[in-house]
Amino acid sequence: MSFVTGLKCRECGQIYPLQPQGGCAECFAPLEVMYDYEAIGRALSRERIAARGPSLWRYRELLPLESEPTVGRSSGFTPLVPAERLGAALGLKNLYLKNDSVNAPTLSFKDRVTAVAINKALEFQLEAVGCASTGNLANAVAAQAATAGLAAYILIPEDLEWSKITATSIFGAQVVAVRGNYDEVNRLCTQIADRFPIGFVNVNLRPFYGEGSRTVGYEIAEQLGWRAPDAVVVPMAGGSLVTKIYKGLCEFQRLGLLENEVHTRMYGAQARGCNPIVEAVQRNSRDIRPVKPHTIAKSLAIGNPADGYYAAGVIAESGGWAEDVSDDEIRAGIRLLASTEGIFTETAGGVTVAVTKKLVEQQRLQPQDLTVLAITGNGLKTLEAVELPPPPVIEPSLSEFERLAKSFSGPAGIHSTSRASAAAQA
Ligand SMILES: *Cc1c(COP(=O)(O)O)cnc(C)c1O
Ligand SMILES: [Zn+2]
Numbered sequence: 001m002s003f004v005t006g007l008k009c010r011e012c013g014q015i016y017p018l019q020p021q022g023g024c025a026e027c028f029a030p031l032e033v034m035y036d037y038e039a040i041g042r043a044l045s046r047e048r049i050a051a052r053g054p055s056l057w058r059y060r061e062l063l064p065l066e067s068e069p070t071v072g073r074s075s076g077f078t079p080l081v082p083a084e085r086l087g088a089a090l091g092l093k094n095l096y097l098k099n100d101s102v103n104a105p106t107l108s109f110k111d112r113v114t115a116v117a118i119n120k121a122l123e124f125q126l127e128a129v130g131c132a133s134t135g136n137l138a139n140a141v142a143a144q145a146a147t148a149g150l151a152a153y154i155l156i157p158e159d160l161e162w163s164k165i166t167a168t169s170i171f172g173a174q175v176v177a178v179r180g181n182y183d184e185v186n187r188l189c190t191q192i193a194d195r196f197p198i199g200f201v202n203v204n205l206r207p208f209y210g211e212g213s214r215t216v217g218y219e220i221a222e223q224l225g226w227r228a229p230d231a232v233v234v235p236m237a238g239g240s241l242v243t244k245i246y247k248g249l250c251e252f253q254r255l256g257l258l259e260n261e262v263h264t265r266m267y268g269a270q271a272r273g274c275n276p277i278v279e280a281v282q283r284n285s286r287d288i289r290p291v292k293p294h295t296i297a298k299s300l301a302i303g304n305p306a307d308g309y310y311a312a313g314v315i316a317e318s319g320g321w322a323e324d325v326s327d328d329e330i331r332a333g334i335r336l337l338a339s340t341e342g343i344f345t346e347t348a349g350g351v352t353v354a355v356t357k358k359l360v361e362q363q364r365l366q367p368q369d370l371t372v373l374a375i376t377g378n379g380l381k382t383l384e385a386v387e388l389p390p391p392p393v394i395e396p397s398l399s400e401f402e403r404l405a406k407s408f409s410g411p412a413g414i415h416s417t418s419r420a421s422a423a424a425q426a
Contacts, residue, residue: 004018112212220245268315
């Protein structure tokens, strides 16, 4: 059933067999999975996709497995929700949210990339998997390794959010906190992968990991009625997702699955405290100048992004742009999304919403643009970031509530006073 023909170096074109390998042995550039698109085109149709279950495996011909998936079977096919109230607040009339904050099993878009990588680890008959993670990947790898019955070794920067650490350890993974930032953790994992027989999903399994992100693009197109949107705003860490959404849309066009041509502008979003890709885009370059991250958006805190060069390229090529926002703007973005759409996203989603606001102000996004925001993670994982005041505490007495209600805005404030005065007049 496989339509995969091998691995290919993105720079020198060297071809490799399908094996755990992170980069080109000749030039150290990243490797990409190659597909037989003609055969896929014969095998895949809108009807065939639409008849399948609601997971990323509905696009299985486009995913690099040789056999049926056994883990991550309910990952993907997250809701695409129209966002009228957020749109009104931002000045966008055609706004949608791709809501990966409810992805399965661990509430972030990393469930997709992990589903592909862990199935691949099983095919390669590896006995252990691992990752270098800014949090969400740790959760996803630990959970899916547990499903697969594989040992998991997860390396994280020491300062990660408590909930992300707990939601990794709980699955029985061996979690190691490293005194250093993500880039140092990642370098260590590369060394470990050379020495130990561990499939690190974003190191020696990285070519397969990256492929899972294309399904965000496939789903957006399918859920829009087989159309590519005008614009997508994507949070960036290593810079893979933004490139893969675009690749997914272009592949659908190539396979004749779209109603329209892909003219989608890709917009990248980062926190000001870790903005190496934004900085490159804004000086019209693809060359990344690494930074030392300092931001509440820890899931995006990669100072030396592995796919930064390609992310900057896709953003420029597509006619998009990249912007960054402060930590306070990130918190405001989280609150705005929650209070308008009832979706509680983590810091990365706050980055996306806040950057969208900026892009509208800059008139890079026009009110009529069919715009999709990639909401990639869940707010319950980064509770400490939002810094809301605790609620007022009262005795269980109506009079105490009534006293308090005078300070409420909204129905409780209005009703209690109007009924009370009506009762007083009667
Ligand atoms: C990892 C991550 C991203 C960015 O992914 P890259 O492909 O590394 O750019 C975005 N949002 C969340 C919540 C993430 O965990
Ligand atoms: Zn090469």
